[in-house]
Structure formats: structure tokens, C-alpha cells
Amino acid sequence: ENVERHRTLKLVPLAPFRVCAFSSFSSRKKYTRPTTKMVIATELCALSEYRIYPGNGKLMIRRDGKPVFLGTSKAFSLTIQRKKPAKLVWTQAWRRLHKKGITETSLKKRSRRTNKVARAVVGISLDDIRKKAAQKPEFRTAQRDAALKEVKSRKTTAKKGSGKASGAVFKAKIPKNVRSAGKGR
Amino acid sequence: KVCDNSGAKTVKCIKVLGGFNKKIAKLGDIIVVSVQKLRNKSKITSKVKKGEVYKALILRTKKKFKTKDGINIKFQDNSVCLITKQGKPVSTRIFGPIPKILKTGKFTKIASLSAGFI
Numbered sequence: 001e002n003v004e005r006h007r008t009l010k011l012v013p014l015a016p017f018r019v020c021a022f023s024s025f026s027s028r029k030k031y032t033r034p035t036t037k038m039v040i041a042t043e044l045c046a047l048s049e050y051r052i053y054p055g056n057g058k059l060m061i062r063r064d065g066k067p068v069f070l071g072t073s074k075a076f077s078l079t080i081q082r083k084k085p086a087k088l089v090w091t092q093a094w095r096r097l098h099k100k101g102i103t104e105t106s107l108k109k110r111s112r113r114t115n116k117v118a119r120a121v122v123g124i125s126l127d128d129i130r131k132k133a134a135q136k137p138e139f140r141t142a143q144r145d146a147a148l149k150e151v152k153s154r155k156t157t158a159k160k161g162s163g164k165a166s167g168a169v170f171k172a173k174i175p176k177n178v179r180s181a182g183k184g185r
Numbered sequence: 186k187v188c189d190n191s192g193a194k195t196v197k198c199i200k201v202l203g204g205f206n207k208k209i210a211k212l213g214d215i216i217v218v219s220v221q222k223l224r225n226k227s228k229i230t231s232k233v234k235k236g237e238v239y240k241a242l243i244l245r246t247k248k249k250f251k252t253k254d255g256i257n258i259k260f261q262d263n264s265v266c267l268i269t270k271q272g273k274p275v276s277t278r279i280f281g282p283i284p285k286i287l288k289t290g291k292f293t294k295i296a297s298l299s300a301g302f303i
Contacts, residue, residue, distance in 0.1 A: 055255035061245075063261050065282040065301055 045071035047078060047085045049092035188244060188264040189276035189298075192231020194222040196241060196265060212250045213287060216241050218265065232275055233267065239275065241265040242295060244283050258284060258303070266295060274298060 043052045046068045057071040060079070070076045078088070085093040095101055121129070132140075187193045200217040201210040210216045218241040220233055233239070245260035252258065260282075267275040274295050283299040296302075 057257070058249070059256050059258045059303075061258065061260050061282060061303055063281075065303065067303055 043069045045075055047075040186262055186264045188280045189266045190278045191267050191276040192223055192233045193220045194224045197221050210243060212243050212246050214243050240268045242268055
């Protein structure tokens with residue numbers, strides 16, 4: 001809330017308020033006096049934070065000399081009872097604590113964004129990661145296919161070639177009783 | 186109560202000055218007063234003795250006091266400052282806040298001794 005602090009009297013020049021007697025009824029204009037504005041210093045109530053206009057309320061001065069402005073007798077009696085404004089539901093202090101009012105929308109709009117940082121892993125350095133990321137997807141799929149083919153070809157040759165070797169290995173390890181079971185595999 | 190360093194602690198009102206039938210003295214009035222108690226520390230060095238009669242100026246009251254702005258001021262205690270019969274303050278310091286109205290007029294000397302204004 002804006003609190004006006006200046007104590008000046010603004011005078012606006014008065015406009016003429018008499019209408020010409022011979023003018024017709026339809027064209028008669030209503031002249032209204034422009035109102036004078038007086039800017040008054042208003043205080044805020046210490047308990048409820050409402051504005052105190054001149055002539056209202058009490059100024060309570062504590063022993064240490066600090067002034068406490070209170071707008072109504074309600075606020076006054078509550079301060080004598082040492083009530084805290086944060087616990088009284090109708091005060092502005094409570095509303096601020098429980099976030100009632102305009103501040104709700106401003107809180108929702110903000111959303112956290114996590115920054116992804118590229119890090120080097122044990123197997124690959126940062127440069128290699130970046131290079132791989134820079135490669136085009138078609139290139140990478142082509143690479144993948146080639147690699148797969150290699151692996152397949154390796155597997156087929158390995159099956160033929162090292163079938164006996166693997167069998168021999170098994171024979172050595174497995175005892176004589178279970179030989180037949182191992183062969184059956 | 187006395188809120189200056191004259192040595193007196195509490196003080197009793199004998200007479201309210203300012204008219205033949207005046208019964209109530211408000212903030213800013215002068216009253217006649219007799220000293221009841223002295224402050225413990227300054228029993229030897231105080232300027233004032235027990236039972237002496239002085240004039241006093243009322244500085245703070247618990248009762249509401251209305252300024253010309255329209256503000257009702259209310260202090261936490263009733264306190265007073267001792268004055269001689271000529272109108273000069275007995276003490277050299279005044280403790281606590283004082284309302285601004287005592288700045289102008291007769292009591293400028295007393296107001297100049299004070300710590301703060303409200």
C-alpha cells in the first residue's frame with residue numbers, strides 16, 4: 001500500500017460555476033468546482049497494518065521511547081493482552097505468513113531448470129564424447145550396423161572353429177562320470 | 186516519579202497551579218510538590234532533601250493527551266521534572282522521551298535537556 005508522506009496543500013484554480021442565463025436548456029453545461037487535494041501523512045497500525053487517518057487511534061509510547069501506533073480500540077486492547085499479530089487471522093501479518101493474496105501467482109511462475117553439464121567418464125574423455133555427439137545420426141546407425149555384422153560373422157566362425165576347443169576344455173575340467181552329460185551338450 | 190538527575194525518586198503532589206479551583210493537572214502543567222523518596226545511589230550527593238518543597242513540570246502521563254494534529258498520545262508512566270520557584274530546572278539531565286509541545290514557549294530550557302522527542 002502506498003503511504004503518502006508529504007504535508008503540502010495543493011490549490012487548484014477555481015473554474016467559473018455560473019452558467020450563462022440565456023443559453024438553451026439542451027446546451028447548458030454543468031460546471032463543477034475542481035476539488036482541492038490535501039496530502040496527509042497517514043500512519044500504519046502496528047497490529048493490523050491498516051491506515052490510520054488523522055483524528056483516529058492512539059499513540060502508545062513504551063518505556064524505551066518507541067512509539068506504537070494503533071488504529072482502533074480493538075487493536076489497542078489486543079496489544080495490551082500481548083497478542084501477536086501473526087496469530088490473528090484478520091491481520092496483514094497473518095496473511096503474509098500464510099501467503100494469502102497476490103503473491104501466490106508470482107511464486108508459481110518460476111520453475112527450476114537443471115543445467116546439464118557434459119562430463120568426462122572413465123572410459124571416454126570429454127572431447128570424444130563431444131565428437132560422438134556431433135556425428136550425424138545416419139552415420140552412427142551405419143556404424144552400428146557394420147559393427148553388428150562384424151560381431152555376427154565372428155560368432156559364426158567362432159562356433160565352427162572353437163567348438164572342439166571348448167569341448168576339450170570342458171573334458172579336462174569335468175570328472176569322468178559326467179563326461180557323457182558334457183558331450184551331450 | 187521523577188525522571189531527572191536531581192536525586193529525588195518519588196514526589197508527591199501538594200497543589201495544582203493555574204487557577205483557584207483547578208483540580209486536575211495535565212501534561213505540561215506545573216504543580217507544587219514535596220520530595221518523598223531519594224534515589225539510593227545519590228543520598229549523599231543529591232541536590233534535594235527529603236521533605237523539601239519544589240515546583241515540578243509534568244512531562245509524561247498515562248492519561249491520553251491530544252495534540253493539535255489529532256494524535257492521542259499515551260505514555261507508560263507518570264513522570265515529572267523538578268523546577269525551582271523561578272522556573273529553572275534543578276537537574277542537568279532528563280531521562281526518557283518528552284512530547285514535542287514542550288519545545289516551544291516557556292519550557293525550552295527544560296526541553297533542551299531531554300534525550301528525545303515524540
